[in-house]
Structures are given as C-alpha cells and as structure tokens.
Amino acid sequence: MSEIELPADLFYTPEHEWVQRLGPSSVRVGITDYAQAQLGDVVFVQLPSVGDDVTAGSSMGEVESTKSVSDVFAPLTAKVIAVNEVLEADPEKVNSGPYTDGWLVELEVSSVEVLDAAVSEMLDADGYAAITTE
DSSP states (O other): OOOOOOOTTSEETSSSEEEEEEEEEEEEEEEEEHHHHHHHHEEEEOOOTTEEEEESEEEOOOOOESSSSEEEEOOEEEEEEEEOOHHHHHTTTHHHOTTTOOEEEEEOOSOOOHHHHHHSSOHHHHHHHHHOOO
C-alpha cells in the first residue's frame, strides 16, 4: 500500500476517525486516508442530523463503498453542529479529500475542559501510524 497521509495537526482514533480542533469547544471529524483506502470507492455516506447528540464510541453514521459498509464512530460525546452536505451528491470526496472536502461532521462539546480531556486520550499522527502498520 502506498504511503498514507497523516496531517500532524490532527488527532486520531483507533476506529480510523480524525479530529481537527476548530474552536475552544468544537471539532471537525472525518475518516482517515487509511480508512478510505481500505474501504475503496465510497458511494454513499449516512450522517447524523444537525442538532443530534452523539456519544463517544457509538456509531453516528455509515460510509458505504463498493466493497463494504463501515460505521463511523463518534470520537467524543457532543452535539452535531454541522454536516458536510456536499457528500450527499458527491460521496467520493471522502476518497479524494478525506482531510479537506471529504470531512463528515462538526461537533461541539459542553466546555473547553471536556474537549481538552477528550483529545488528550486520542492518538497523534505517529501513534495512529503505529496502529495501521501492526
């Protein structure tokens, strides 16, 4: 497999989601380059609705490819404040730009402290790279 892209400024989960801090208590979430490569061509994305509450570790949607259907897990307990509506018409953006145009949702937690604690439990790029090569 070719080299996977892992931006150093993101946080990662063992379930292959990435988390980008946007503000004091908000994040953007997507699936990693490794995950999209494993899935193959993405043909459909099911996401939660704005206003939904999601629970850390629970499924908050699905990404369907020509090969399989995979759950997308919430990386933290939060409220959905935005969804990438472009993916409804162009789900392949998850493949072509997993860290840019292919983001999935934006979440907001109750406080800065809650977000600080959550991201402190996540992996950095090196830690995530280590679990994808095991």
